[in-house]
Amino acid sequence: MRMPESSSPASTAPDSTTSSAESTTAASTSSTTPAEATAPKRSRRGRPGYDRETLINKATEVFVSRGYDGTSMDTVARELGITKSAIYHHVKSKEELLHLAISRGIRALDSAVETESLRENVTALERLQLAVRASVVILIEYHHSVTLLLRVRGNSPLEREALEARRNIDAKVRALVEAAIAEGGLLSDFTPGLITRLLFGMVNSITEWYRPSYPVDPDTIAEAVTTMAFQGLEA
Numbered sequence: 503m504r505m506p507e508s509s510s511p512a513s514t515a516p517d518s519t520t521s522s523a524e525s526t527t528a529a530s531t532s533s534t535t536p537a538e539a540t541a542p543k544r545s546r547r548g549r550p551g552y553d554r555e556t557l558i559n560k561a562t563e564v565f566v567s568r569g570y571d572g573t574s575m576d577t578v579a580r581e582l583g584i585t586k587s588a589i590y591h592h593v594k595s596k597e598e599l600l601h602l603a604i605s606r607g608i609r610a611l612d613s614a615v616e617t618e619s620l621r622e623n624v625t626a627l628e629r630l631q632l633a634v635r636a637s638v639v640i641l642i643e644y645h646h647s648v649t650l651l652l653r654v655r656g657n658s659p660l661e662r663e664a665l666e667a668r669r670n671i672d673a674k675v676r677a678l679v680e681a682a683i684a685e686g687g688l689l690s691d692f693t694p695g696l697i698t699r700l701l702f703g704m705v706n707s708i709t710e711w712y713r714p715s716y717p718v719d720p721d722t723i724a725e726a727v728t729t730m731a732f733q734g735l736e737a
Contacts, residue, residue: 552584554592561589562603562646570600570650571657600650601660607647608667610640615674627687630678631728637705638724642712649709672698701731 552560564581565573575596579586593599614636621629641648651668654661679694679701688697704727712723 607644626681642720
């Protein structure tokens with residue numbers, strides 16, 4: 503609110519025109535009704551939007567439900583209830599949005615497997631079991647991101663980069679399988695490559711049926727997968 507400017511010494515004498523205007527203003531003010539005087543001032547409604555993290559989360563959900571290739575930025579904006587300019591405030595393109603959406607799942611999975619691979623004072627089999635268990639928990643926590651990661655087909659440099667990151671994670675798990683076989687913790691009847699594919703086939707299948715409303719907590723699901731993979735279902 504601007505404060506009224508002080509009158510200069512040269513203008514202190516009363517002016518008939520000014521007095522008349524002030525009288526008119528005073529009369530207008532005094533005519534304000536009680537309801538108008540007590541009514542709260544209506545604030546300007548701001549444009550709806552999201553912060554960067556929320557935008558990535560919501561866009562990832564849209565990509566998963568509609569498919570990345572079949573989803574335009576117009577569709578993303580419409581599904582989120584915001585304008586395209588609000589999206590471009592955070593990202594430069596749809597491809598960058600895909601990169602951000604996939605990267606969080608890749609980083610989390612890679613970090614979990616790497617951490618368990620380097621764990622000391624346990625056998626190779628135990629490291630493998632811990633890596634599988636951690637992968638299940640991460641997959642559930644980053645459900646939409648990992649789902650999107652598993653659906654890329656290498657149609658662009660970005661998607662090929664994501665596929666390479668997946669292969670690097672598979673290679674780390676395969677190394678754990680090979681070490682467990684060498685130590686005698688796993689049967690050598692099957693190749694490390696086949697065991698790795700079967701293990702992650704079970705883990706990745708969770709993306710097809712898991713929903714946040716599922717009545718079993720992530721740790722229990724992780725325990726069930728690990729038990730079935732390494733001990734079977736025999737009583």
